[in-house]
Amino acid sequence: MEQEEAAEKIIEALKKKLKTKSKFYFNDLAKILEMKPRPAKKFITQMVVDCQLEYWSSGSTSMYGLPGTGKQAAAEHED
Amino acid sequence: MAKHETPLLDQLESGPWPSFVSDLKQEAEKRAKNEAGLELQIPVDVVDDLLGVLELSFKHGKTHWKHGGIVGVFGYGGGVIGRYCDQPEMFPGVAHFHTVRVAQPAGKYYTTKYLKELCDLWDFRGSGITNMHGSTGDIILIGTTTPQLEEIFYEMSHNMDQDLGGSGSNLRTPADCIGQSRCEYACYDTQDICHHLTIEYQDELHRPAFPYKFKFKFDGCPNCCVASIARSDLSFIGTWKDDIRIDQEAVAGYVGGEFLPNGGAHAGRDWGAFDIQKEVVDLCPTGCMKYEGKKLQINTRECTRCMHCINVMPRALRIGQETGCSILAGAKAPILDGAQMGSLLVPFVEVNPDNDYQAIKDVIEPIWDWWMEEGKNRERLGELIKRQGFQRLLEATGIEPVPQHVKEPRTNPYIFWKEEEVEGGWTRDIDEFRKDHKR
Numbered sequence: 001m002e003q004e005e006a007a008e009k010i011i012e013a014l015k016k017k018l019k020t021k022s023k024f025y026f027n028d029l030a031k032i033l034e035m036k037p038r039p040a041k042k043f044i045t046q047m048v049v050d051c052q053l054e055y056w057s058s059g060s061t062s063m064y065g066l067p068g069t070g071k072q073a074a075a076e077h078e079d
Numbered sequence: 080m081a082k083h084e085t086p087l088l089d090q091l092e093s094g095p096w097p098s099f100v101s102d103l104k105q106e107a108e109k110r111a112k113n114e115a116g117l118e119l120q121i122p123v124d125v126v127d128d129l130l131g132v133l134e135l136s137f138k139h140g141k142t143h144w145k146h147g148g149i150v151g152v153f154g155y156g157g158g159v160i161g162r163y164c165d166q167p168e169m170f171p172g173v174a175h176f177h178t179v180r181v182a183q184p185a186g187k188y189y190t191t192k193y194l195k196e197l198c199d200l201w202d203f204r205g206s207g208i209t210n211m212h213g214s215t216g217d218i219i220l221i222g223t224t225t226p227q228l229e230e231i232f233y234e235m236s237h238n239m240d241q242d243l244g245g246s247g248s249n250l251r252t253p254a255d256c257i258g259q260s261r262c263e264y265a266c267y268d269t270q271d272i273c274h275h276l277t278i279e280y281q282d283e284l285h286r287p288a289f290p291y292k293f294k295f296k297f298d299g300c301p302n303c304c305v306a307s308i309a310r311s312d313l314s315f316i317g318t319w320k321d322d323i324r325i326d327q328e329a330v331a332g333y334v335g336g337e338f339l340p341n342g343g344a345h346a347g348r349d350w351g352a353f354d355i356q357k358e359v360v361d362l363c364p365t366g367c368m369k370y371e372g373k374k375l376q377i378n379t380r381e382c383t384r385c386m387h388c389i390n391v392m393p394r395a396l397r398i399g400q401e402t403g404c405s406i407l408a409g410a411k412a413p414i415l416d417g418a419q420m421g422s423l424l425v426p427f428v429e430v431n432p433d434n435d436y437q438a439i440k441d442v443i444e445p446i447w448d449w450w451m452e453e454g455k456n457r458e459r460l461g462e463l464i465k466r467q468g469f470q471r472l473l474e475a476t477g478i479e480p481v482p483q484h485v486k487e488p489r490t491n492p493y494i495f496w497k498e499e500e501v502e503g504g505w506t507r508d509i510d511e512f513r514k515d516h517k518r
Contacts, residue, residue, distance in 0.1 A: 027456060
């Protein structure tokens with residue numbers, strides 16, 4: 001799978017769920033790509049570098065989301 | 080005069096112990112005076128507002144911090160933890176109050192120059208409040224605003240040769256004891272392997288893809304000064320294969336009162352003359368020692384490396400020469416199912432820097448692969464081992480079951496035979512069986 005195709009797949013799947021969910025675990029993204037975690041990580045990390053995904057962290061747990069989505073961005077004046 | 084009235088916090092200062100409230104008040108005053116003439120990059124009253132919000136939390140009996148955030152430095156999914164106050168109008172100084180985790184040096188050896196640079200940077204771009212060190216071991220810088228994060232990271236990474244630590248679903252900053260740099264008990268160079276694996280696993284440290292946190296800790300010997308056995312998902316504890324080295328003359332020196340037991344640690348009162356039988360031999364957990372005819376003997380086969388005899392008589396007893404480490408897996412603090420200690424996975428493995436610790440990496444990486452594939456979200460390695468069984472961990476790592484894996488034979492064994500492992504499989508001739516076993 002090429003990077004572009006992986007990114008499209010993830011963005012499309014995340015947009016579909018946006019009404020109910022804005023933050024996703026790493027494993028949710030690997031499942032969208034239908035890949036094992038290690039190969040999926042390469043695509044997902046590149047998407048963060050390309051600003052197509054952003055990290056969210058509680059301090060103990062990390063999640064991923066589309067940039068600017070969810071309550072967090074507005075609530076924290078980071079958008 | 081203080082910005083906020085803090086009667087509840089003031090009461091905390093009245094106890095016999097040093098108080099963090101006093102420290103915070105001192106820092107608030109220092110920032111207000113700003114004698115160094117710094118161009119403070121975050122609000123001057125950040126510490127006053129921190130005291131204010133804490134007082135309010137005491138009053139309300141609930142926190143006024145929001146949970147988590149999206150802030151970080153570019154490309155890193157850990158090292159910065161977003162913290163926001165839910166009363167920003169009342170306490171604008173801590174409206175943004177992010178935490179920065181900084182990787183501590185192996186063994187926590189610092190130069191004063193480094194510490195001064197770090198504190199100067201934090202006075203300038205942060206609150207000036209530090210936590211040396213957090214539970215995982217990192218340097219924790221408490222309280223800064225979002226625009227300062229990249230500036231702090233640039234300064235650290237370009238001018239201080241310093242990286243951020245781990246947070247979130249990452250490999251956390253590995254931690255170790257001082258090891259062979261100062262301790263004669265250390266069975267391997269804890270600092271070298273801690274540093275090596277920190278560099279080797281940068282991707283795991285900075286880009287989260289684990290189900291939850293993952294911790295390495297390195298103890299040079301079974302005294303476990305870093306408490307790796309209780310605090311890390313993978314615990315590396317120094318050990319040895321051969322005999323404890325005994326200097327019989329020095330043993331006689333302890334018995335005769337020439338040397339103080341435990342390096343004189345229990346000299347606060349008169350405990351009477353040293354009694355080797357009572358204080359060493361009888362306290363050996365496996366009963367593998369005897370002192371007869373003024374000679375101390377140890378049956379190495381029965382010794383579990385508990386370290387008691389060595390700690391009591393360090394001049395007379397030394398660790399063996401064939402050293403390495405044991406690897407234990409699955410320790411964690413209580414969130415689900417209570418706290419767990421590590422379970423022994425590898426009784427002995429060489430710790431060899433000449434091949435970049437390959438034997439140890441060969442254990443680590445299959446464990447990660449298994450946990451990343453099978454672990455549920457927010458499930459620690461220890462919980463996965465409990466859910467799927469220790470045998471699955473052995474299969475994932477390709478480690479053969481050995482007696483050391485079994486805590487109590489015949490009660491609750493971890494290890495089950497599979498049909499292909501048994502000669503003849505499960506099928507049997509019932510008539511043949513009945514010849515020896517009546518109904």
